Amino acid sequence: MPKLSQEMKDLLTEEMRKRILTAGEKILLRDGLDEFTMEKLAHEAGTAAGTIYNYFDNKETIIDAIMENSFQRLLQTTAGIAAKPQPAESMLRELAEFMLEDFKRVRRLHEAIMQRHPPISREKMRTGHRKLIDGVSQIIRQGRNNGEFNTDDMVLAASAFLGIIREMQFDPCGLFEHKTSRELADAAVAICRSGILGRGREK
Amino acid sequence: MPKLSQEMKDLLTEEMRKRILTAGEKILLRDGLDEFTMEKLAHEAGTAAGTIYNYFDNKETIIDAIMENSFQRLLQTTAGIAAKPQPAESMLRELAEFMLEDFKRVRRLHEAIMQRHPPISREKMRTGHRKLIDGVSQIIRQGRNNGEFNTDDMVLAASAFLGIIREMQFDPCGLFEHKTSRELADAAVAICRSGILGRGREK
Amino acid sequence: MPKLSQEMKDLLTEEMRKRILTAGEKILLRDGLDEFTMEKLAHEAGTAAGTIYNYFDNKETIIDAIMENSFQRLLQTTAGIAAKPQPAESMLRELAEFMLEDFKRVRRLHEAIMQRHPPISREKMRTGHRKLIDGVSQIIRQGRNNGEFNTDDMVLAASAFLGIIREMQFDPCGLFEHKTSRELADAAVAICRSGILGRGREK
Amino acid sequence: MPKLSQEMKDLLTEEMRKRILTAGEKILLRDGLDEFTMEKLAHEAGTAAGTIYNYFDNKETIIDAIMENSFQRLLQTTAGIAAKPQPAESMLRELAEFMLEDFKRVRRLHEAIMQRHPPISREKMRTGHRKLIDGVSQIIRQGRNNGEFNTDDMVLAASAFLGIIREMQFDPCGLFEHKTSRELADAAVAICRSGILGRGREK
DNA sequence: TATGAATGAGGCTTCATTCAT
């Protein structure tokens, strides 16, 4: 009984943590960081404010965890994509599409979180971003080893790729609203391949 | 007297508004939005907290105005660059450099401001961004008219360009710290020209 | 079975009460009243917070009981000392030493408890103190009956004696840190005998 | 104007600080530290909670200041008494009376404050107590120089004196309620002179 | 119009106590 009960308890605890984080993400997405209050979080999670402190030390920890989760999802997907046997270009396309899709969901979350200094630990942001850059760099490196690409600065390339995607999903004016993630991903990869300026002068 | 005095008054008022906005920008740059308090703003502007409310309705309005200013500068620079007789590629390079230089200065400002929901009106953000996209689109269009470029989706191209720049200046991990704005601008334009992936397969 | 089981139960209950009080005293001594939380108490007592409420009505009751215990010990010792056949002065010396020794141990406890209004019932404090005064008065009365002392206001004398001791053990500046309880007890008794001012003018 | 106005402002500020401290002392006296809330303090001082923070950094600072004030009064009186040309014994009597009188007023204040660790800085307590001991020691030293007293341990003597007084004013059972401060002071000094035990054995 | 003290709503967090299991 103690063993099983312990496992049970852990499970419930984990469940509750997830519930809180999910609620938090929802608020961040819907209302932004400025309206992320513990009271609101509790309400959204269906508990009392005090209860949350049984699962997290304080507000900052929660924001951190949400951010961490979000990066985790992204990094795992990146790793998964990089592991499949396929041309690097396909990888980038797939990743772009996932990011556009995921970021459509998480757009406001990242918007809300990213540039906030305190109370959000910049460190988490830094390492997360770094890992993401590394993941994309790996893909591009594979592409070079394949003979697909020819870049020598992987980090620069990865950064540009991410910048293009991020701008697409940031899109505060709704310029790309009518395009599907698929189309945008294709466009992004096309740009990566040939530049944004087309080949006007190559003639 | 009434006429002149009125003009005088307006001038003074305008002067005061500027002083407040300048002070606000300074604080945003130095301390971030979270430490932007009205008291601090008053102190930095050399007045009293109450006085500020004679010139602005509330805090949000001030943040809005600062954001507006920042966009204005950028848009004017963009227009200025676009007006000079030179190849479009040079324009982009010049713009990139300015942005990287300016954003180095203003990084925290944009970091702080962008994507914050209330108390920052999303609307201002939206229109500012839209105008910026338009400005860059114009440059690219000129390039196409020149025969320099070959793109048919100006907006997409402009967006990608901005995304690449923004990612470079966001750079939370300091990947590009050791590079000059000049070098980064060159790299950005190179990417725009040939893609981030080089020409591995063109062989 | 009912009878025995009832006794058994009572015994266990009493055991549990003791365990809780001991744990409480330990916390009070170690951490002070401000850090005396029910959770901590439960942990120290090896049970759960909720369980404690099966043995005590609320936090205040527990603090009360601890205080009561502490006084009990002191009173019993006093009675024990007073029962031994010895000069009253020796009794006072012995009592002083015990108090200084005990209070060294319990300093924080008394520091923490004494004079705290709610949640500590002043009543308990009052009666405890009263009994202590009475105990010391008894000793002094014996001394007078012996011909050792000559006071006619026992209560005043007892109060002064206790005040001297308490001040010695309160000693927030560590004035007496380097003295042993024995030495301090001797000094206290000497003062009781001859006054604090010596006999300068008696010459 | 600026000069005068500045003085005016300082005066008002000082006035407000005093009002807050007075209110705080009143609460401490009446309700104890546990019921000393900022809300209550504000109410008692006739302002809003937020206002208080224009005059003090936080709650602890306020408690500190009240304690400091209380010690100040005591120390100044002590110094004043010690400065008057009179026998040391009269000084002690006068001091005892003041303390009993003042402490009657401040009893609960010291009761409330003294043994609390955080949030009350123990340091302030320590230094205050130390100065008090020193002040009384000075008086006793004068007595010895006069030939009035004969003690060689001033600190011990001062400590005992204070202990006797403190016990008298602590008096949780009301043993001395019917006595005037004058009578108690006399009794205290008598004890200091001849000991608490009278001169039973001197015969 | 300038001032800056006053206001008070609202945020985060703690913890005694309850109660379903």
Added chain:
DNA sequence: CATGAATGAAGCCTCATTCAT
């Protein structure tokens, strides 16, 4: 009876905004 998560009242403190001078 034991458990310990849930509760929510209450405490401290901040700060945008108002208003008397």
